[in-house]
Every structure is written in C-alpha cells, then in structure tokens.
Amino acid sequence: MNCNKAMVLMSAAIDGELTAQESDELKLHLDECPECRAEFQDAKNTKIIIRERIVRVKAPKTLVESIVRMTNVIS
Amino acid sequence: MKEKKKALSAQEELKQKEFQQEAVVHINALYNYALHLTMNPNDAEDLVQETYLKAYKFFNSFERGTNCKAWLFKILKNNYINKFRKNAREPGKVDYDLIKDFYHTIKDVQSDTTEAESDFFHSLLHEEVYQALQSLPEEFREVIQLCDMEGFTYEEIANMVESPIGTVRSRLYRGRKLLRAKLEDYARKHGFNTDTDE
Numbered sequence: 001m002n003c004n005k006a007m008v009l010m011s012a013a014i015d016g017e018l019t020a021q022e023s024d025e026l027k028l029h030l031d032e033c034p035e036c037r038a039e040f041q042d043a044k045n046t047k048i049i050i051r052e053r054i055v056r057v058k059a060p061k062t063l064v065e066s067i068v069r070m071t072n073v074i075s
Numbered sequence: 076m077k078e079k080k081k082a083l084s085a086q087e088e089l090k091q092k093e094f095q096q097e098a099v100v101h102i103n104a105l106y107n108y109a110l111h112l113t114m115n116p117n118d119a120e121d122l123v124q125e126t127y128l129k130a131y132k133f134f135n136s137f138e139r140g141t142n143c144k145a146w147l148f149k150i151l152k153n154n155y156i157n158k159f160r161k162n163a164r165e166p167g168k169v170d171y172d173l174i175k176d177f178y179h180t181i182k183d184v185q186s187d188t189t190e191a192e193s194d195f196f197h198s199l200l201h202e203e204v205y206q207a208l209q210s211l212p213e214e215f216r217e218v219i220q221l222c223d224m225e226g227f228t229y230e231e232i233a234n235m236v237e238s239p240i241g242t243v244r245s246r247l248y249r250g251r252k253l254l255r256a257k258l259e260d261y262a263r264k265h266g267f268n269t270d271t272d273e
Binding site: 007008011012015017042043046047049050051053054055056057058059060063064066067068070071072 | 091094095099102103105106107110111116120123124127128131201204205208219222223224228229244247248251254255258
C-alpha cells in the first residue's frame with residue numbers, strides 16, 4: 001500500500017468504518033511508515049478538535065416546553 | 076360511542092409517550108444541527124418546531140426501535156432546504172459578522188482542556204474552528220458535522236444525504252483535508268509553526 005492510499009483509509013479508520021481487510025492493510029503500512037503514523041495522529045486530532053471546539057448548546061427551555069405542549073394538543 | 080372515544084385517547088396517549096421517549100429526547104442534537112445550518116437561533120427554533128410537528132404527524136410511519144435521531148435529522152434537513160435554501164449564501168462563503176454575533180449570543184460552556192496533544196490546537200480559538208468549518212463547501216461540512224459532531228455511522232449519513240457510502244467516505248476524507256489546511260492557516264496566524272520538519 002502506498003502512502004496516498006493509506007491516507008484515504010485513515011479518514012475512515014478514525015471513524016471505525018474500515019473493513020477488516022482494509023484495517024489489516026492499513027496497520028501493516030503504519031507499522032512501516034513513520035510519516036503516515038504522524039499523519040494518522042494529526043487526522044485523529046482534527047476530529048477531536050471538531051468535537052471539542054464547536055460549541056454545543058442546550059435547546060431553549062421555551063422550545064422544549066412548546067414541543068411537549070404541541071404533541072399534547074395534536075390528535 | 077363513549078368507549079370508542081376512550082380507546083382512541085389511550086392510543087393517542089401511547090403515541091405521545093413513545094414520541095417523548097424516542098423523539099423529543101433528541102431535541103438538543105436537533106437544535107444544534109438547526110443552529111449550524113441556519114446560524115440563527117430564531118430560525119433554528121422555527122425549524123425544530125416544524126420538524127417535530129411533521130415528525131409527530133408521521134410518527135405512525137416510523138418503525139419503533141429504529142434510529143429515530145437519523146429519521147428526525149432527515150426531516151429537519153428537508154425542511155431546511157425547502158424553507159431556507161433560496162436565501163442561503165453561496166457555498167464556501169463565510170459570513171464572519173454572523174459568526175461573531177452568533178458566538179456572542181451563546182454561552183461557551185466548554186472548558187479549554189483538550190485531548191489533542193499539541194500546542195497547535197490550543198492556539199486555535201473556538202470561533203476560528205467554527206469559521207474553518209463553515210468555510211467548507213456544504214457537502215463536506217455537512218458530513219463532518221453528521222459524523223464528528225453527531226456520531227452517525229457512514230450508513231446513516233449516506234441515507235440522510237442520499238448518496239452512496241463510498242461518496243460519504245470520500246467527502247469526509249476530502250473535507251477533513253481541507254479543514255486541516257484551514258486550521259493550519261489560523262494556527263500560523265497565531266505564530267505556530269506548522270512545518271513538521273524544523
């Protein structure tokens with residue numbers, strides 16, 4: 001496997017979406033390629049950043065109440 | 076007659092209960108998704124309301140125990156397209172003022188600690204990460220949101236965006252590559268050297 005292919009697989013790897021065969025092939029390549037190992041860590045970090053840095057808020061209480069009310073009214 | 080009425084309302088009660096348990100529980104995730112699509116809290120609220128209204132009306136066609144969150148997200152996305160697409164900005168064009176306003180109206184409840192190991196990441200402001208994400212073409216941004224923020228599987232995402240799984244995989248790969256490049260631009264502005272061989 002060359003590095004280009006490894007990089008494409010890495011993206012799916014961090015999501016746990018590789019097939020068993022792809023996973024084995026990637027692991028083999030990573031064992032031999034320090035550049036790709038570093039790249040893999042970077043890819044993982046990017047995902048972490050998105051999860052941690054993008055603000056997530058709670059739905060406003062008024063919205064929640066209004067939806068609960070709405071489902072009680074419709075029949 | 077009276078008994079038939081009673082039976083109906085018991086059925087209705089069950090529907091309401093199931094709806095609360097299966098659908099309403101996802102309201103925070105839906106609201107966040109709507110916020111990121113509309114960049115406007117009022118529009119996001121309207122969108123969520125309409126989504127739940129539609130979902131409740133069609134709840135009997137939803138198979139209990141299957142992925143309700145995915146089902147709701149799909150309804151919301153369709154509502155968004157019908158309602159807001161006409162006025163939406165061009166793909167890749169970021170409204171920086173809107174983003175700044177947006178960030179000022181919501182409280183940042185996240186701590187600054189991160190599992191990611193290098194200073195590169197600490198140097199990035201929340202706003203910048205957001206801008207970087209928003210500047211991506213919509214088809215990339217959307218899959219990153221659905222995967223990284225909402226935790227949907229590729230299969231679920233494929234269903235939601237109505238594309239093959241291979242396309243989802245490819246968009247995530249290309250989107251993340253673009254995103255990483257933009258994040259590095261921001262980090263460089265903060266004086267962080269992004270060259271790996273110094």
